[in-house]
Amino acid sequence: MDKHAYYQQAVQCVEAEIDFVTETFLQLRGRPATTLREDFCGTAQTTCEWVQRIDQHIGYAVDFDPVVLQWGEQNNVRDLSADQQQRIHLINDDVLTVETPPMDMVLAMNFSYFIFMTRREMANYFKSVHQSLSDDGVFFLDAFGGYEAAKELTEERDCDGFTYIWEQASFNPITAEMQCYIHFVTDEGVRMDRAFDYRWRLWTLPEITELLQESGFSEVDVYWEGTDEETGEGNDVYTATREGTADAGWVCYIVAQR
Secondary structure (H helix, E strand, O other), X not given: OOHHHHHHHHOOOHHHHHHHHHHHHHHHHOOOOOEEEEEOOOXXXXXXXXXXXXXXXXXXXXEOOHHHHHHHHHHOHHHOOHHHHHOEEEEEOOOOOOOOOOEEEEEEOOOHHHHOOOXXXXXXXXXXXXXXXXXXXXXXXXXXXXXXXXXXXXXXXXXXXXXXXEEEEEEEOOOOEEEEEEEEEEOOOOEEEEEEEEEEEOOOHHHHHHHHHHOOOOEEEEEEEEEOOOOOOEEEEEEEEOOOOOOOOEEEEEEEEO
């Protein structure tokens, strides 16, 4: 059982993520992006997808955990061509202090930045990202919420060869701190409990957007997912809007322009 391989299959869709940031940057700036930094990168799967797209793409993948970076190097980076490997940089460092060349795009996905528990910590991170961007750079984040986001619950989803289990184990309404876990169970019944452990603050969209604006970003937009008219489910198309729907659970993108 390999928890990182399971995570990549169950949680990430790097193709759709790179599609969104690439197309949105082009729409906003009228030029293609060439440099990308993936903060809290984990296995750097997203950065690998980025450098594979176009020969001019350069990617930086930053994570504080050397073990997960090593896994990404052995299982993702090694699958790249020699030229692609030259254009990807794995950096074992703190996202608050890491130094990279000015970036066209910085990404903080999978709600990873929810690890910051106070406004001061979050503002420090946003300011550091703002400083790391090129003059017309764009910061991309995702966020989740809805009235089930603050509940203690467990959700299961069948994957190829295993079951993915998301558990919101506890939530403190006074501090908005939550404890979450990811568990895996193979089709043969072998369990991997607490494969991933998250201690987060459940940040709201007004809090995030206001902190981004206070940190120097000139324009901050929420990109909300559209609805398929036939199924009533999300259609994987995200557009900038000022009004969302009061769903039980939602995921959106936040796009902050320098």
